[in-house]
Amino acid sequence: MLEQSILKQLEEICGKDHVTTATADLICYSYDATQRQYRPDVVVHPGSNEEISAIMKLANSARIPVFPRGAGSGFTGGSLPISGGIVLGLSRLDKILEIDEENLVATVEPGVVTEQFQQAVEKVGLFYPPDPASLKVSTLGGNVAECAGGPRCVKYGVTKDYIIGLEIVTPTGDIIKTGGPTMKGVVGYDLTKLICGSEGTLAVITKIIIKLLPKPEAKKTMLVLFDSIDGAAQAVSAIIRGKIIPTTLEFMDGRTLDCVRKATDLQVPAGANAVLIIEVDGDREFLDKQAAKIAAIIKPLGVVETRIAETPEQSEALWQIRRSVSASLRRVNPDKFNEDICVPRSKVPEMIRKIDQISDRYAIPIVNFGHAGDGNIHVNIMIDSKVPGQSEKAEKAIAEVFAGALELGGTMSGEHGVGIMKAPFITMELSDAGIDYMKTIKKALDPNNILNPGKMFPSDRAVAPAQS
């Protein structure tokens, strides 16, 4: 519980209506997509960078942890208030401040929902490519904090590739700018890139400057069914070797297709054991040629069937198979651990085979799909947590999946980040010296460990917890 005087000061900073300690509110800001719950002591909804600055200064003087929160759609607990304190809801900062068509740059506040921003820039013929699966819900501030990815990354890159400047409030309450609206800029350290993907541990983002592209004229979608995951993976390499970089190269493995077959009436032939959804974009007249070239390249690789969409409706129908996966997984088991390893793209079949072996060894269904173009596999470990022992088995399976990815030169997270869910495993990937280097940065910028404490680094190595 926070002292009354602290609450009073928070009310003075943000206004009474934007500070709440009602139990119902504390419950509503206690969770994210990890299904873990930690109640904060207070939820505040600041309306400006000055208010956030004042909150950080107050938090530092009273040693209260602060947890910035966007839409709360993260899979690793990045916004969870694991040690009480203040949840800093950023939904009031939700304005698109400028779309500069001349310089192809936009400036937004962190609470803008990703899809709404994409639609706004597309209305004027521009394009913001990063498209995390949560784009209808997640906010740009959260995307920057976690460095979100998405299917289009294979061609266009991830969030940090589009963020050229930020306005931030530092953990000690200063308001500073990093980078700016120019395409080039090499003055000082690149703090913009440091903040992108720092999971809200180094700064509160209050303004984002985004580089935009011209919107591609059209896109074309193909769905290719293969007799094996090897064929699908070889197809990915062959397409890229053929000097074509598709916008997306999404794959689903055999176990995923089984789920889709059981749960829907979508037509998936019996001989198909892997799927690639390939999308190319660009000038309309080149798309047919590109699609034909891709079809020719992949033909010898165990293709069972190729479907090419001629209209937006047909394209949507092809994507339907991918979209039906999430709901169909529930039929396998009620609870899901959703991991997002990334391996070099040529290693995808080997990784899938490793995961299948882990699945068999622990007798837990594991279903894989994801972004084949960049080797990012969404590993869905399906359990029924009510069955005794299943959660423990899943934990062990997860550790083996991470170890398998690292053996192949991969990483334990391509786009979800570390948060609290992967913190216990971080030493598998980073060396002690590497972790110390990062923690030195954290300690220098946040000496009292006020901002989003307990995230990313394993708890036994964490900076001493803040007193609240």
Place this chain on the structure above:
Amino acid sequence: MAKLKELSELREQIELCVKCGGCRAHCPAFGADKQEGRVARGKIALADALLKEQVDLEERFLLDMSQCLLCGSCYSQCPNKVHTEEIVAATRREIAKRQGLSTFGKGVATVLKHQGLMNLLAKGGGAFSKLLFKKVPEQSGLRLRFPAPFISSDRTLPPLTSKPFRERHPEVIPGTAGKPTVLFFTGCGINYMYPDSGEALLKALQFLGITVIIPKDQGCCGLPAVSAGASATVEQLANDNLAMLRKHQYDYIVTACASCHSGLTQIYPNMGAEFDTYKEKVRDIFVFLVEQGLPERLAELPKAAQQLRVTYHDPCHLRNHGITKQPRAILKALPQVAYVEMEGAGSCCGLGGTYSVYHYETSKQIGAKKAAHIAQSGASLVATDCPGCIMQLQDSINHAGGQQQAVHILDLLAEALP
């Protein structure tokens, strides 16, 4: 006996929610003020906390639970298909069980249960709204149970008819031999507020030679009582309507109100096996008219010299049951209509039954988006299939200073028929 589920019986539904937050993109109430307690994910967390006795019926809890239009938008987009509208309705019943119905809820329950009272109030005109929407005194503890219920004086309400629709006609209006017989479940909207739409429906059915039964003893479907958490009223209305449905011989039950359609096909079947027999017979009027080949008959009519630009608003209670094509098919086939699709046709209008009485300001914000989309479409008329939506759409258009009219598709259909 009809029996609604207790909140504790919905535990499995509650546990299905994985807190992904997908509902944030589709909830009209959340869209208006971005508070987590407004959205399905938050309400499910609160219902869960109530069952686990982690939260009391504090003011904030009641406010969040009242901030739901029961539109089902979250359900239709939820990857796990969690029935939040059922969870919220059951939580409201739990609240009523623990601390009694709100004053407004009591008013709803009293009026809906007594058809004679409804008739009397309707005939009394303004008396209806005065009694129902009376402001609760500031000092009353009842006010805390739900936010103060009152009807804003700047709200557009349709006039109540002095002669309800069901009193205007005999119980059976014979059609042509060999054609089906339908029972017309009029609902309160058409009976008391929009009887002309009922007349239009009769004209359309008679055009097709259909025999129509309009039982005098039918009551409200109960949806407003579901919204208010008045379980005994819902159960009584369901039983009375079941008794009425047993008395007649017919092939179909038609509705011309999205809410009634939802009551008969979604709420009642959860209350007892016998309702399933009737569920099979229920048809939204436009689904029925399409099945009967009306679009083809309309195509034979000469095209009007001057065409009206008309758009369509999807009532939540039809859209969420997959009924989106048939109303459009009828509209597009009308000889005097030039159909235009508007952006956001499938988003909620903001009425949500009793929601707009409790939360008129939020309801207006939601309605304002709709009014803007109607204006952008360039249509002069917005047609729909739900009296409640018509009322809300017209109110929203008037607040936006628009000139468009909100009408029932049936009104346009009646104009076109010879």
